[in-house]
Amino acid sequence: MNHAILLNNRPKGMPQIDDFKFVEEDMPAIRKGEVLLKTSYVSVDPYLRSKMNDAKSYTAPFELNKPMYSGIIAEVVESRHSGFEVGEFVSGMLEWKVYQASDGRGLNKVDVGRAPLSSYLGVLGMTGLTAFLGLSEIGKPKGGETVVVSGAAGAVGSVAGQIAKIMGCRVVGIAGSDEKCSMLSSDYGFDEAINYKTSKNMRKAIAAACPDGVDVYFDNVGGEISDAVLVKINQFARIVVCGAISVYNATSLPQSLSVQPFLVKNSALMQGFIVTDFEASFPQALAQLSQWLKEDKLKYSETVVEGFDQVPRAFMDLFEGKNTGKMLVKV
Amino acid sequence: MNHAILLNNRPKGMPQIDDFKFVEEDMPAIRKGEVLLKTSYVSVDPYLRSKMNDAKSYTAPFELNKPMYSGIIAEVVESRHSGFEVGEFVSGMLEWKVYQASDGRGLNKVDVGRAPLSSYLGVLGMTGLTAFLGLSEIGKPKGGETVVVSGAAGAVGSVAGQIAKIMGCRVVGIAGSDEKCSMLSSDYGFDEAINYKTSKNMRKAIAAACPDGVDVYFDNVGGEISDAVLVKINQFARIVVCGAISVYNATSLPQSLSVQPFLVKNSALMQGFIVTDFEASFPQALAQLSQWLKEDKLKYSETVVEGFDQVPRAFMDLFEGKNTGKMLVKV
DSSP states (O other): OEEEEEEEOSSSSSSSSSGGGEEEEEEOOOOOOOEEEEEEEEETTTTTTHSSSOOOOOOOOOOOOOOOOEEEEEEEEESSSTTTTTTEEEEEEEEEEEEEEEESOOOOEEEETSSGGGGTTTTHHHHHHHHHHHHIIIIIITEEEEEEESTTBBHHHHHHHHHHHHOOEEEEEEEESSHHHHHHHTTTTOSSSEETTTTTTHHHHHHHHOOOOOOEEEEEEEEHHHHHHTTOOOOOEEEEEEEOOGTTSSOOOOOEEOHHHHHHHHTEEEOOOOOOGGGGGHHHHHHHHHHHHHTOOEEEEEEEEGGGGGGGHHHHHHTTOSSEEEEEEEO | OEEEEEOOOSSSSSSOOGGGGEEEEOOOOOOOOOOEEEEEEEETTHHHHTSOOOOOOSSSOOOTTTTOOEEEEEEEEEEOOOTTOOOEEEEEESSSSSSSEEOOOTOOOEOOTTSGGGGGEEEEEEEHHHHIIIHHHHHHOOOOOEEEEESSTTTTHHHHHHHHHHTTTTEEEEESHHHHHHHHHHHHHHHEEEEEEOOOHHHHHHHOOTTOOEEEEEEEEHHHHHHHTTTTTEEEEEEEEEGGGGGGTTOOOOOOOOOOHHHHHHHHEEEOOOOOGGGGHHHHHHHHHHHHHHTOOOOOOOOEEEGGGGGHHHHHHHHTTOBEEEEEEEO
């Protein structure tokens, strides 16, 4: 039998295990021109939460009683497609199933010899691309500038901060535990790390860590943390709005500090970033990320949970910050 | 005797007449290389409110017990400067005085034959430049897109909306009275006008006026009006944050709808606009504005108050929306 995970209910607030449905189904049969894929790793990411709502958006929401999907690494275990051989590994937006058929569209082959399989969902996948392109296309940090990263110990944040260091910036990370903060400083070379859970006054903490103000803010969280950064932005600051994990589970539209007076006073820019808008730049960005990885200029960490049935749990744990670096499920 | 208006107190909330000090002083004497200027028109603008606070900013705040200053048109009444002749008119950032000496720096000559004097503080001055460059540098409207303008009956908004119409857009204006709204539709060619003071549900009103969503939002006001527009923005929307008059008098940092989820969901941009950042584009922009004015494609209105001692009153009236178009004081 095959196993699949469907969307059972649209969550109200924080997702619950009942919002997912675990089903067994027949093994898929493949036709001519198709491959049979066996899932190796499932990526769970905060942005998936938005797709669980029935909100109008430019990407379709997940459908009720249909499989969830996300970035997945899979092995070709059977092939009737001339472009794929058994034993090859691919990445793509695939369904939360152990086995699935594919006609090959949207699949990218993964070079197992070059880097660990799982890294193609992280530093050499969407999260690495998000960090690199969010910074280079919107943040545009210049050497000597101060870059603040929220969600800094997460998959995107930890890479974004390291890239800003490579670019010669002063980098301040915000994370949710002393362990994460000490990792940011000692392993990833951040200049300062602020634990927002123990900091009594975030505005003062940001001010102390950024004596020259904030030139680039790579924002993964939104909410009060972002309010505290906003009051310290410099003239011509750039805010990369990459995510807003702190408000994804809000059941009503959340309120924050009004950004308009700060933006106008500082001629500052704030821009929503979705990595798939920049697909044309993926090859070049991946080449740069691979190069830095090879030169050991870029480190990454993963939180790997084992077992296909743990996918929803791993996803829910993101909202409690239980991951360090990329959260993955090994199947 | 000469007359001057100084900053007496830093206002708490809405400015009061006591925050200004009216003084008499000796007539200024000019030295070699200077001109004596007699003020003709004083521009009062919402942004001056920010400079009355003692807040750190990239432009210095007004100093207590020193003259206020703003855009002024003045006549050269005495000249010991080889570049200026008596009878010429100039514009510049000048002090709130009836007479003042100047060494000529920062003065621009004004062509009285080409357009009315007062227009050089409005449609052919900073407000026209703000409308044109805010739209062209940040808003970048394309033909067929929907452009929403708040503060639409004001000096900047009325010009911004007309330029968006020239560019082939559907233009929706938001203003604070039925008279203003009817002027937007009948005189300025806006497609729709919404009176935010009588509209019971701004979100529904915006949705009804913008059936295809909002591509460009030219924002002069901030606050709740901007919240209502935000929920209707389209993918790749651009928000020109030109002003935030609704919160300039707030005594604590105001809260609004969190913008981050809307920006990230729509890959949208929000950027603070200060016209002086774009000085290099002024000549080209003024040429275009003059051309449109000559072709009668651009109309403007003014609210002209008479008498130098009315400058503070005219300024305060801005915050109650008593002006239509550019608010000016004729001296």
